[in-house]
Amino acid sequence: MLLTCYGLKLTMADLKRIQQCLSKELTTDYLTKIANRRFFYQHIQQLTDQRFTLIIIDIDFFKSINDEFGHDVGDKVLTELAALYAKTLSQDCVFARLGGEEFAVYVPDDNQQYAIDLSQQLLSIARTIELTKQRNVTVSIGVSFKAADESLAAVLKRADLALYKAKNNGRNQYSLA
Numbered sequence: 469m470l471l472t473c474y475g476l477k478l479t480m481a482d483l484k485r486i487q488q489c490l491s492k493e494l495t496t497d498y499l500t501k502i503a504n505r506r507f508f509y510q511h512i513q514q515l516t517d518q519r520f521t522l523i524i525i526d527i528d529f530f531k532s533i534n535d536e537f538g539h540d541v542g543d544k545v546l547t548e549l550a551a552l553y554a555k556t557l558s559q560d561c562v563f564a565r566l567g568g569e570e571f572a573v574y575v576p577d578d579n580q581q582y583a584i585d586l587s588q589q590l591l592s593i594a595r596t597i598e599l600t601k602q603r604n605v606t607v608s609i610g611v612s613f614k615a616a617d618e619s620l621a622a623v624l625k626r627a628d629l630a631l632y633k634a635k636n637n638g639r640n641q642y643s644l645a
């Protein structure tokens with residue numbers, strides 16, 4: 469049993485629970501409750517000598533969703549999309565919100581066909597979210613494949629470039645780098 473300076477009695481088990489809660493808080497996105505950027509980067513930083521696939525997903529024209537339908541609807545789109553993706557992605561993927569309207573998926577291998585099929589599935593899932601009868605949510609996706617000897621900075625940069633290409637080519641599509 470420990471005695472804190474506030475006279476509160478805490479056991480080691482209490483302290484461990486508090487530590488687990490704080491750690492969960494630090495690595496969870498406050499809005500969508502999926503992993504946050506910190507967790508995602510901590511995870512991929514441990515994998516410097518491994519091959520994997522990195523998928524960056526960015527909601528299209530999200531500013532206009534906020535402007536036309538309100539910030540609450542924008543938040544709802546983020547939580548709904550995150551929940552749909554979390555339900556779809558396999559357990560060995562790591563899925564996180566990097567910030568704003570940007571999400572990332574780590575896939576633990578570099579199989580190109582699997583990444584293409586998954587990207588198409590992620591595009592279709594976004595389109596199931598209806599804003600009005602005439603307008604559904606769309607996303608753009610950038611995919612890069614990490615070679616065993618490649619730096620994380622390089623693979624992140626290539627995924628960003630691929631995303632930029634998907635946006636420039638008209639959005640609602642994926643691009644590979």
Ligand SMILES: Nc1nc2c(ncn2[C@@H]2O[C@H](COP(=O)(O)OP(=O)(O)OP(=O)(O)O)[C@@H](O)[C@H]2O)c(=O)[nH]1
Pocket residue numbers: 499526527528529530531532534538539540541542543546567568569635639
């Ligand atoms: N509702 C809501 N909006 C957010 C949140 N975080 C960031 N945003 C908004 O997301 C918008 C992102 O806008 P932009 O970076 O211009 O991107 P975009 O409009 O999606 O344009 P493209 O990516 O080029 O298709 C900004 O208006 C931010 O205010 C959030 O947690 N909730």
